[in-house]
Amino acid sequence: AQSVTQLDSQVPVFEEAPVELRCNYSSSVSVYLFWYVQYPNQGLQLLLKYLSGSTLVKGINGFEAEFNKSQTSFHLRKPSVHISDTAEYFCAVSDGGNEKLTFGTGTRLTIIP
Amino acid sequence: GAVVSQHPSRVICKSGTSVKIECRSLDFQATTMFWYRQFPKQSLMLMATSNEGSKATYEQGVEKDKFLINHASLTLSTLTVTSAHPEDSSFYICSAWTGASTYGYTFGSGTRLTVV
Numbered sequence: 153a154q155s156v157t158q159l160d161s162q163v164p165v166f167e168e169a170p171v172e173l174r175c176n177y178s179s180s181v182s183v184y185l186f187w188y189v190q191y192p193n194q195g196l197q198l199l200l201k202y203l204s205g206s207t208l209v210k211g212i213n214g215f216e217a218e219f220n221k222s223q224t225s226f227h228l229r230k231p232s233v234h235i236s237d238t239a240e241y242f243c244a245v246s247d248g249g250n251e252k253l254t255f256g257t258g259t260r261l262t263i264i265p
Numbered sequence: 266g267a268v269v270s271q272h273p274s275r276v277i278c279k280s281g282t283s284v285k286i287e288c289r290s291l292d293f294q295a296t297t298m299f300w301y302r303q304f305p306k307q308s309l310m311l312m313a314t315s316n317e318g319s320k321a322t323y324e325q326g327v328e329k330d331k332f333l334i335n336h337a338s339l340t341l342s343t344l345t346v347t348s349a350h351p352e353d354s355s356f357y358i359c360s361a362w363t364g365a366s367t368y369g370y371t372f373g374s375g376t377r378l379t380v381v
Contacts, residue, residue: 195358196309203369
């Protein structure tokens with residue numbers, strides 16, 4: 153069975169500082185990995201995904217993530233955050249295409265001016 | 266491309282009534298639709314997986330007689346919350362796989378259900 157662990161429920165960061173949101177997963181098979189952002193009272197927006205190939209994945213809004221199979225991690229990073237990055241971030245995993253997604257518990261990123 | 270349209274975005278209903286939520290794939294065929302529920306300040310929990318033309322598969326603990334899912338065509342899946350109660354108030358969101366070359370999974374915009 154799959155599971156996703158987001159160790160940090162809340163992360164406060166000063167504006168223009170770098171940030172890393174941690175995600176670890178467990179799965180018995182090859183995985184597809186995703187990061188989504190959710191703004192208040194809105195749906196999910198895809199930040200980036202890893203399906204195969206290069207382990208460093210670049211997404212929208214300056215975010216990137218690195219797939220580390222040995223550490224079963226898929227941490228999200230941004231070198232310089234903005235106020236507009238304040239939101240809830242979810243890591244998710246699936247066993248493959250058209251399979252169910254399992255979400256982590258989410259990390260609330262708060263940017264401090 | 267690869268848009269899932271979900272309606273309504275918000276609904277308020279009286280306790281004991283039923284509410285139907287629709288998800289339509291606008292420019293692709295969704296053989297499978299995933300339905301999630303999200304309580305305030307919590308993560309998304311998969312409720313069920315629907316496949317076109319067959320019965321939905323429900324996750325453990327989800328009442329299939331309360332949450333009726335119909336996937337009658339390749340472009341429409343519906344979730345009906347029957348005899349709704351205040352504890353069913355939540356954010357419901359659907360999702361479909363659109364292929365590795367696109368977003369992967371496309372999500373509807375969600376439905377905020379409030380049962381009073």
